[in-house]
Amino acid sequence: MASKYLLISRYTFKTGAAIPPRFIDDATTRNFWSDEQNELMQLRAFEGLSELPDTLTKCGSELSQATPGLIGDVRRELVELVEQVKRAEDALPQTPYVQLRHVEVVPERMAEYRKWREETIFDVVRSHDEIESFSAYHSLISGVPGVMFVSGFSCPSEAYAAVFNSERYKTIVQQAGDGYITGGTDGLYTRIYNGLASLAA
Numbered sequence: 340m341a342s343k344y345l346l347i348s349r350y351t352f353k354t355g356a357a358i359p360p361r362f363i364d365d366a367t368t369r370n371f372w373s374d375e376q377n378e379l380m381q382l383r384a385f386e387g388l389s390e391l392p393d394t395l396t397k398c399g400s401e402l403s404q405a406t407p408g409l410i411g412d413v414r415r416e417l418v419e420l421v422e423q424v425k426r427a428e429d430a431l432p433q434t435p436y437v438q439l440r441h442v443e444v445v446p447e448r449m450a451e452y453r454k455w456r457e458e459t460i461f462d463v464v465r466s467h468d469e470i471e472s473f474s475a476y477h478s479l480i481s482g483v484p485g486v487m488f489v490s491g492f493s494c495p496s497e498a499y500a501a502v503f504n505s506e507r508y509k510t511i512v513q514q515a516g517d518g519y520i521t522g523g524t525d526g527l528y529t530r531i532y533n534g535l536a537s538l539a540a
Contacts, residue, residue, distance in 0.1 A: 342384030356408030371532030416481035432491030443485030
């Protein structure tokens, strides 16, 4: 089952900088890489907020080791599970690829948005086998608040992207933009990451 809480950390590295060996996957941590962003994205799972201090201690050690290779400060956000659309067996997606899909929704329209997405976005997700796991989170602490979808997949990224490039999904995006999304360009973004361990293999 997907983790109750996720700490999402994003480290942007200088071109050609080595990724420190401290970034290791385990039962509660997965590390991913984006060539497009030159960014390491880390997911840390935990079930209770009492675990957060120990988690932040580990993150501080990783940041110290990564600092020489970074072009900016680490960006972190804490999100809480709202619902699982496609159930994962583990606390974190174990697929080779993960996509983060973020939207900031007008607060007074959140209840209406959640009903709408069940009938639209989630219907698309459930009907496509390319998407192996899909969980909806919401920010607890974030400089860019809103909904965060965490999607896991193993197929080629082109096949995965085709799900969201269909005419039906383009209509869904238009409906979301017209009725629910706020926050400007920061209010809506998607990013695909490769599992760091698979890249090193």
